[in-house]
Amino acid sequence: MNIEFINGGVTAPKGFLASGVHCGIRKNKTKKDLALIFCETECDVAAVYTQNLVYGAPITVTRNNIADGKARAVICNSGIANTCNADGVEKAEMMCELAAKELNIKPTDFVVASTGVIGQPIDIEPIKKGMPQLVKELSADGSDSAAQAIMTTDTVKKEFAVEFTLGGKKCKIGAISKGSGMIHPNMATMLGFITTDANISSNMLKKALLEAVKDSFNMLSVDGDTSTNDTVAVLASGLCENERIESENEDYFIFLSALNSICEKLVKLMAKDGEGATKLVECQVSGAKTVEIAKTCAKAVICSSLVKAAMFGADANWGRILCALGYSGADIDVNKVDVSFKSKGGEIAVCKNGAGIEFSEEIAKYVLVEDEIFIIVSLNDGEATATAYGCDLTYDYVKINGDYRT
Amino acid sequence: MNIEFINGGVTAPKGFLASGVHCGIRKNKTKKDLALIFCETECDVAAVYTQNLVYGAPITVTRNNIADGKARAVICNSGIANTCNADGVEKAEMMCELAAKELNIKPTDFVVASTGVIGQPIDIEPIKKGMPQLVKELSADGSDSAAQAIMTTDTVKKEFAVEFTLGGKKCKIGAISKGSGMIHPNMATMLGFITTDANISSNMLKKALLEAVKDSFNMLSVDGDTSTNDTVAVLASGLCENERIESENEDYFIFLSALNSICEKLVKLMAKDGEGATKLVECQVSGAKTVEIAKTCAKAVICSSLVKAAMFGADANWGRILCALGYSGADIDVNKVDVSFKSKGGEIAVCKNGAGIEFSEEIAKYVLVEDEIFIIVSLNDGEATATAYGCDLTYDYVKINGDYRT
Numbered sequence: 046m047n048i049e050f051i052n053g054g055v056t057a058p059k060g061f062l063a064s065g066v067h068c069g070i071r072k073n074k075t076k077k078d079l080a081l082i083f084c085e086t087e088c089d090v091a092a093v094y095t096q097n098l099v100y101g102a103p104i105t106v107t108r109n110n111i112a113d114g115k116a117r118a119v120i121c122n123s124g125i126a127n128t129c130n131a132d133g134v135e136k137a138e139m140m141c142e143l144a145a146k147e148l149n150i151k152p153t154d155f156v157v158a159s160t161g162v163i164g165q166p167i168d169i170e171p172i173k174k175g176m177p178q179l180v181k182e183l184s185a186d187g188s189d190s191a192a193q194a195i196m197t198t199d200t201v202k203k204e205f206a207v208e209f210t211l212g213g214k215k216c217k218i219g220a221i222s223k224g225s226g227m228i229h230p231n232m233a234t235m236l237g238f239i240t241t242d243a244n245i246s247s248n249m250l251k252k253a254l255l256e257a258v259k260d261s262f263n264m265l266s267v268d269g270d271t272s273t274n275d276t277v278a279v280l281a282s283g284l285c286e287n288e289r290i291e292s293e294n295e296d297y298f299i300f301l302s303a304l305n306s307i308c309e310k311l312v313k314l315m316a317k318d319g320e321g322a323t324k325l326v327e328c329q330v331s332g333a334k335t336v337e338i339a340k341t342c343a344k345a346v347i348c349s350s351l352v353k354a355a356m357f358g359a360d361a362n363w364g365r366i367l368c369a370l371g372y373s374g375a376d377i378d379v380n381k382v383d384v385s386f387k388s389k390g391g392e393i394a395v396c397k398n399g400a401g402i403e404f405s406e407e408i409a410k411y412v413l414v415e416d417e418i419f420i421i422v423s424l425n426d427g428e429a430t431a432t433a434y435g436c437d438l439t440y441d442y443v444k445i446n447g448d449y450r451t
Numbered sequence: 452m453n454i455e456f457i458n459g460g461v462t463a464p465k466g467f468l469a470s471g472v473h474c475g476i477r478k479n480k481t482k483k484d485l486a487l488i489f490c491e492t493e494c495d496v497a498a499v500y501t502q503n504l505v506y507g508a509p510i511t512v513t514r515n516n517i518a519d520g521k522a523r524a525v526i527c528n529s530g531i532a533n534t535c536n537a538d539g540v541e542k543a544e545m546m547c548e549l550a551a552k553e554l555n556i557k558p559t560d561f562v563v564a565s566t567g568v569i570g571q572p573i574d575i576e577p578i579k580k581g582m583p584q585l586v587k588e589l590s591a592d593g594s595d596s597a598a599q600a601i602m603t604t605d606t607v608k609k610e611f612a613v614e615f616t617l618g619g620k621k622c623k624i625g626a627i628s629k630g631s632g633m634i635h636p637n638m639a640t641m642l643g644f645i646t647t648d649a650n651i652s653s654n655m656l657k658k659a660l661l662e663a664v665k666d667s668f669n670m671l672s673v674d675g676d677t678s679t680n681d682t683v684a685v686l687a688s689g690l691c692e693n694e695r696i697e698s699e700n701e702d703y704f705i706f707l708s709a710l711n712s713i714c715e716k717l718v719k720l721m722a723k724d725g726e727g728a729t730k731l732v733e734c735q736v737s738g739a740k741t742v743e744i745a746k747t748c749a750k751a752v753i754c755s756s757l758v759k760a761a762m763f764g765a766d767a768n769w770g771r772i773l774c775a776l777g778y779s780g781a782d783i784d785v786n787k788v789d790v791s792f793k794s795k796g797g798e799i800a801v802c803k804n805g806a807g808i809e810f811s812e813e814i815a816k817y818v819l820v821e822d823e824i825f826i827i828v829s830l831n832d833g834e835a836t837a838t839a840y841g842c843d844l845t846y847d848y849v850k851i852n853g854d855y856r857t
Contacts, residue, residue, distance in 0.1 A: 096778070097777040099777030099778075128773075129770055129807055163771065163773065270756060273774050349676055350852070354848070358852070364570035368503065370504075399505070401571065442760070446757055
């Protein structure tokens with residue numbers, strides 16, 4: 046199985062065009078705020094959403110629109126979340142109608158999404174005004190613009206594409222995503238839009254997506270806050286002409302591997318670009334009795350404010366890792382736990398059988414000043430493993446969120 | 452029922468002496484690091500401890516020591532937690548033995564506690580050397596010194612006392628506590644030492660303590676990290692000569708009210724002095740179907756990094772409150788939720804029936820710049836209420852925890 050990362054994003058797979066413009070939802074004219082992804086043909090579609098009881102109106106509309114497993118386009122704005130507004134559903138439907146009219150397709154052909162401030166009404170006028178330009182700019186090079194238009198506090202664009210082979214046919218998956226704060230996904234996360242030219246039924250697409258998010262988006266946390274607007278949608282044009290995937294056959298697992306690869310890349314980039322973050326922190330747990338236990342442990346470590354602050358300070362304060370494992374609720378034997386830190390700078394063991402061991406603070410510092418840190422936890426209690434993705438906690442996280450709305 | 456706050460702390464009740472010295476566990480010679488509370492007579496005792504699977508060796512020793520419901524003294528150091536060390540229990544027992552010898556009582560008469568860095572071995576030498584001075588300084592004015600000696604990143608001393616009447620007899624409860632970071636109590640929290648001259652059996656004392664921590668210590672969070680060393684212990688000398696409390700009679704409930712009052716004061720002061728905090732944030736939830744739902748909601752709001760950062764910035768970003776309620780897991784109807792902010796500066800409603808309402812940002816700012824903020828959440832779904840205590844998230848939290856050990 047050969048999965049190769051290539052240039053490009055959502056327009057890499059056959060049949061997809063994209064665009065992004067500044068329409069005026071945001072005051073800053075240099076920041077694009079409206080994105081469109083369009084497929085020349087009807088697609089199979091699947092999506093997963095936030096489990097937050099408070100969820101954005103666009104999610105209600107998208108659920109209805111793709112109930113038949115079919116879609117052709119994604120319309121998304123940034124700046125306003127369209128959540129906790131009395132007229133939210135109406136406005137989300139309007140977004141679909143305006144785009145549908147311009148593209149001459151049906152309003153129900155759309156995945157619709159919004160991201161930004163919760164509870165402020167969304168103004169439909171700029172979207173109406175900007176729509177002709179947005180459609181006019183649709184192009185095979187438009188993934189970059191779309192990726193930029195969905196960004197909020199993100200500092201880097203998230204865009205990837207992979208190429209692989211299904212039954213002799215070259216296939217591609219492309220993706221863009223956004224997410225930096227209010228990130229602690231549960232089932233799905235943030236905004237992620239994935240396209241593919243693989244031919245795969247919406248049922249199998251849903252199955253693959255659920256599988257892929259389990260170990261990627263759902264193992265990511267920036268700040269423990271599960272967003273109201275999390276959506277990951279995948280559209281499959283079928284234009285690469287592989288034999289249609291309708292069961293868990295060999296091609297399904299190749300497709301799933303490719304999807305996993307791209308989701309993992311997105312998630313690592315999102316963790317590293319977490320609000321205010323200076324580094325990616327990955328917690329790799331092994332030796333757990335069950336995968337569930339491994340996941341619970343890995344997430345507890347990644348979510349601990351104290352661990353995150355220590356990582357910011359390049360401080361090998363491993364006691365905080367033990368502390369987080371201890372309150373995680375996972376069934377572990379704390380007297381068997383080993384901990385070490387790893388990075389490009391090297392690897393250093395700091396805890397053995399639940400107790401501290403002597404180590405060089407100097408070497409630990411050398412390991413921890415790097416910008417990608419692995420916290421290696423061995424539970425020595427079984428065979429299961431899991432990895433969670435997070436970032437450090439910095440002054441800038443506080444700065445960004447101390448006054449986000451102004 | 453008349454419960455009056457008076458001056459003093461753990462030495463306010465009859466029979467108790469206290470002291471605090473710098474013995475050398477900490478390098479900074481101006482910071483006391485060893486505390487002693489001593490009672491001239493045998494006390495009934497009760498304690499609650501952290502639920503973290505990783506817990507300090509002193510907890511193991513204290514559990515054994517007070518299994519008979521009796522104790523006479525508290526010995527506590529700050530600087531090192533004596534947790535995750537191979538010889539922790541041995542060292543904690545040594546602390547008791549050294550103090551017992553000097554006081555001519557039994558080693559098992561002690562509640563022993565430690566607070567500070569996890570995983571570094573504790574050096575018994577300074578404790579041995581400092582013990583004679585610690586005992587020599589025991590006095591009825593020593594509560595202040597003891598309160599200072601148990602502080603770690605705390606910036607203010609936590610010390611309170613109340614006076615009330617049991618069957619015509621004047622009784623007192625006094626307390627000191629420490630706690631600033633790694634605070635998200637579960638069953639008990641941080642270190643809190645409470646003394647009383649009420650005559651009450653250890654069984655009823657335990658009952659009252661469990662009841663009191665439920666709505667105070669267990670409703671507090673600074674950073675979501677449940678500490679490994681949380682202990683709250685209460686010692687009752689019986690010297691006020693009230694009729695011994697052995698059942699849930701009228702006197703029990705008076706005692707419980709007094710205990711509740713003092714715990715609430717400690718918790719508010721701990722929240723306000725949370726690491727880096729500039730303000731106390733209280734979330735008052737009403738109209739819940741059950742108390743459990745009200746508590747879950749109140750704690751979710753208090754624990755949200757995004758809500759905390761918004762409070763730091765005096766930003767009325769109420770969408771983050773709805774978001775936290777939505778992911779709390781509590782069974783609520785999000786379309787019935789009302790939210791307002793209150794402080795000495797006034798009160799302002801920002802959300803009605805789960806949707807934003809127009810409000811003056813200027814007035815909201817005026818309300819939120821105060822240093823004690825109430826987030827008022829009405830679920831309009833029942834009669835139950837709960838309050839949780841927390842603080843804002845600031846640059847200084849990151850600074851303090853970015854390199855705590857150096």
